[in-house]
Amino acid sequence: MIRTDNLTRNFTVRIKRGRFRREKRTVEAVAGVSLDIGAGEMVGYIGPNGAGKSTTLKMLTGVLTPSSGEARVCGLRPVPERTKLALRIGVVFGQRSQLWWDLPLHESFALLRHIYRVPAGEHAARLRRCRELLDLDDFLDTPVRQLSLGQRMRGELTAALLHGPRVLFLDEPTIGLDVVSKQAVRSFLAELGASGDVTLVLTTHDLADIERLCERLVVIDHGRVVHDGTIEALHARYGSRRSLVADLSSPLPEGFELPGATLVGVEADRHRVTFALDGVTAGAAVAQLVAAVPIRDLSVVEPDIEDVVARLYTT
Numbered sequence: 001m002i003r004t005d006n007l008t009r010n011f012t013v014r015i016k017r018g019r020f021r022r023e024k025r026t027v028e029a030v031a032g033v034s035l036d037i038g039a040g041e042m043v044g045y046i047g048p049n050g051a052g053k054s055t056t057l058k059m060l061t062g063v064l065t066p067s068s069g070e071a072r073v074c075g076l077r078p079v080p081e082r083t084k085l086a087l088r089i090g091v092v093f094g095q096r097s098q099l100w101w102d103l104p105l106h107e108s109f110a111l112l113r114h115i116y117r118v119p120a121g122e123h124a125a126r127l128r129r130c131r132e133l134l135d136l137d138d139f140l141d142t143p144v145r146q147l148s149l150g151q152r153m154r155g156e157l158t159a160a161l162l163h164g165p166r167v168l169f170l171d172e173p174t175i176g177l178d179v180v181s182k183q184a185v186r187s188f189l190a191e192l193g194a195s196g197d198v199t200l201v202l203t204t205h206d207l208a209d210i211e212r213l214c215e216r217l218v219v220i221d222h223g224r225v226v227h228d229g230t231i232e233a234l235h236a237r238y239g240s241r242r243s244l245v246a247d248l249s250s251p252l253p254e255g256f257e258l259p260g261a262t263l264v265g266v267e268a269d270r271h272r273v274t275f276a277l278d279g280v281t282a283g284a285a286v287a288q289l290v291a292a293v294p295i296r297d298l299s300v301v302e303p304d305i306e307d308v309v310a311r312l313y314t315t
């Protein structure tokens with residue numbers, strides 16, 4: 001559905017050197033990105049500020065011409081076939097709106113139907129689904145400029161989907177939203193992804209979006225892909241470990257060892273212990289611990305994706 005081959009985009013910037021001199025410099029915003037994203041995939045595209053995420057999305061949506069390399073989205077070349085492409089993709093860029101500021105939301109939706117020439121029945125069915133899943137009814141008659149950020153984002157998502165795109169590009173869809181709106185947007189996207197009808201590419205700095213929505217994670221840094229795989233693969237690669245936290249009824253005996261695990265924390269007079277699980281499943285570790293010491297409570301803590309990604313950005 002999306003294929004890029006050595007996609008590259010450079011920018012020439014002028015840097016001030018002294019009072020009168022300006023020097024030209026080339027910034028490699030995207031430096032040879034090759035991706036193959038299949039129909040129905042949900043892919044998180046992440047990276048630190050300035051990594052090249054937006055530039056990639058702009059090239060995939062036909063807004064920017066690549067300096068070199070190739071891109072195909074729905075089999076089309078994004079820039080030369082931009083008009084055709086617009087009918088097959090939906091775009092939500094958190095900072096930019098595709099709604100008419102002074103019109104009530106439902107009038108923006110009606111205009112989009114005419115622009116995209118969507119048959120009335122299809123448009124009505126899609127709008128009904130969005131109204132239900134995104135709870136739009138309370139503010140359909142409100143002019144867009146009066147909507148809260150969360151309401152507007154729900155409107156933007158609807159606007160991007162009314163023509164039935166095969167691919168949806170989302171740039172920071174939850175940025176600035178309150179917790180409830182974030183949940184609403186995430187649940188909606190999860191449902192959309194689960195239907196398998198739409199391929200979803202999402203950039204975000206909120207890693208909870210990724211954990212909730214994406215099986216596959218592409219990490220870009222300085223314009224280059226530094227990881228492409230599942231979140232589990234990322235954890236495995238960076239050695240992040242699950243841990244077992246146990247509250248004991250009696251103190252942990254001195255010198256106690258749990259095969260395949262490392263004792264990394266001892267608190268509350270040895271009544272609370274944390275083991276990092278290196279080479280043992282959580283089930284096996286629990287069984288061994290329970291057999292050795294009386295336990296009051298225990299939990300298995302998943303590795304924190306924020307930590308793993310932070311480490312990835314700094315390596």
Ligand SMILES: Nc1ncnc2c1ncn2[C@@H]1O[C@H](COP(=O)(O)OP(=O)(O)OP(=O)(O)O)[C@@H](O)[C@H]1O
Nearest residue numbers: 011013027029047048049050051052053054055056
């Ligand atoms: N129009 C432009 N002119 C010059 N340089 C640009 C332009 N657009 C982007 N860049 C540069 O290209 C690099 C990549 O920028 P891009 O916006 O793609 O990063 P990003 O990963 O989306 O960052 P962020 O998370 O901050 O949005 C940065 O160094 C940026 O300064």
